[in-house]
């Protein structure tokens with residue numbers, strides 16, 4: 145589904161990703177952990193196509209296509225979704241109109257007929273229930289004045305509406321209370337299928353109790369420096385990152 | 397240099413000479429004064445402070461003339477209203493509605509008597525175009541809502557241009573008598589992409605004690621057109637007016653809107669949007685004059701400037717010495733969406749009273765990059781993302797239109813022009 149080879153990216157002369165390799169197969173759930181500032185959000189943004197980053201080397205293949213040649217909107221239409229660490233507030237654009245626009249463009253790209261108003265509302269009802277999003281929020285301006293937790297839930301709601309094949313969740317768990325965490329995790333788990341894959345960026349083992357990953361990776365200084373199974377997350381929770389940093393320094 | 401100026405002026409003088417102004421019977425002095433003023437005044441150029449950013453060079457090179465209409469029918473009824481149609485600036489009775497409405501009187505041209513125009517603040521022409529309008533006025537309309545009459549049915553004045561190089565100079569008088577209430581909508585349209593010319597429309601309005609006027613002006617002429625709207629509005633004690641300038645399209649548009657708050661407890665709202673594209677120019681000059689205490693004025697103008705377009709906003713607010721307890725607010729916000737678009741904005745507040753609340757703000761920025769990125773990351777293309785943000789930006793101006801059908805029409809029109817996403 146996704147193959148990243150030797151990816152190097154920088155912003156304003158600063159090298160952030162320094163030869164990153166990563167592979168996701170259909171149906172898999174990968175967790176990416178790593179210290180602050182190691183490049184996790186940068187990887188997510190580069191995947192989604194943020195133009196601030198300059199790709200200086202490597203390649204990204206998504207569903208047999210060169211992802212780096214696609215605009216952000218085409219990536220989304222191809223089935224990639226990024227739940228942002230910091231969702232943007234857009235005053236004056238209603239959540240509903242925004243989703244209508246997104247869904248109609250995505251469906252048109254995939255050769256599907258537009259949903260009728262009734263079908264669209266049914267979908268909104270169904271998916272907002274899934275993440276227990278207050279009906280009021282769907283009518284308000286996009287993320288404007290939403291609490292931190294509401295913004296995160298809104299990201300998962302959007303994900304459920306747009307039905308991606310690869311979803312990247314960037315610290316969706318941060319700022320969520322225990323109940324909201326369970327709700328968000330249930331939303332993700334409800335979407336899991338042999339065709340859909342997830343990349344979950346997190347600092348905490350807690351989320352991985354709910355969304356059980358197939359693989360856990362550590363991103364450090366712009367590279368994946370260690371990969372393992374879900375037990376690795378437990379070990380990191382217990383021991384922190386120092387031992388990994390030491391391993392990396394020793395190899396260097 | 398000297399000779400070219402004279403030449404351009406002489407073209408207009410020749411028209412004035414051959415034309416009988418529709419104001420001649422009711423306002424003979426105004427017409428003769430305007431004729432004299434035409435001789436003495438020069439066509440304003442960018443050397444005049446009030447015309448600094450609004451060039452008249454191209455306009456001066458055109459050859460305008462007063463044109464006959466060829467339009468036999470018009471199916472332009474975007475919302476429910478009593479329709480009054482002007483073609484090439486001339487009132488067209490057969491295209492207009494003649495429904496009688498209690499408390500409302502509508503008169504044209506010779507039907508307008510001098511005594512009904514008493515009290516209108518028809519100052520002497522301060523510039524060439526004003527004088528030209530008065531000297532040539534192609535038709536005149538007088539609308540009157542009688543004392544206490546609440547006119548439910550909106551009026552829709554439609555100005556259609558159906559020939560090339562047309563000079564259209566209609567005059568409109570509106571009088572809303574004490575405690576009466578009236579809604580007027582006014583549209584400026586072209587029959588096709590080539591029918592164009594210079595429209596100078598003058599509006600004089602009086603809103604008497606405790607009366608209300610809702611006014612929606614929709615400018616939607618083609619890219620070749622020149623359009624000037626001159627507006628003088630007087631408000632009396634306890635009056636309310638809500639005036640919206642909605643510029644949907646136009647090649648060269650100049651609005652001069654002057655509101656005098658001639659009494660106490662007046663509420664005056666002025667709003668507008670402009671969305672110039674290509675090389676269009678849209679200029680809004682407004683003047684709000686607080687002369688008495690305890691009045692409120694709100695002003696909100698918003699613009700998005702695409703391509704190589706130019707926008708001008710000049711908002712004067714005067715608060716005179718006696719106008720204590722005035723609340724006067726002005727806001728002008730702009731987004732530069734085109735690489736070569738330019739916005740010139742200038743608020744001018746002159747406050748001579750000490751116990752007042754006044755504020756003004758102007759902003760000129762770009763489309764929010766982080767918002768664009770967020771929308772695009774959800775599969776929305778650049779074009780649709782821009783339109784969503786445009787809709788969000790001008791939404792608060794559209795919400796000032798109290799007639800829901802008119803608001804819906806404006807939204808539908810902008811959507812059809814690919815400017816909004818709804």
Ligand SMILES: Nc1ncnc2c1ncn2[C@@H]1O[C@H](COP(=O)(O)OP(=O)(O)OP(=O)(O)O)[C@@H](O)[C@H]1O
Nearest residue numbers: 155156158160179180181182183184185186187196
């Ligand atoms: N647009 C930018 N301009 C300048 N520096 C940037 C930019 N984006 C990221 N960086 C820098 O790149 C590094 C990696 O940032 P990134 O946000 O990817 O880290 P992260 O692993 O997601 O961290 P966290 O766990 O704190 O979310 C940081 O040092 C950050 O300051």
Ligand SMILES: [Mg+2]
Nearest residue numbers: 184185186229
């Ligand atoms: Mg991050």
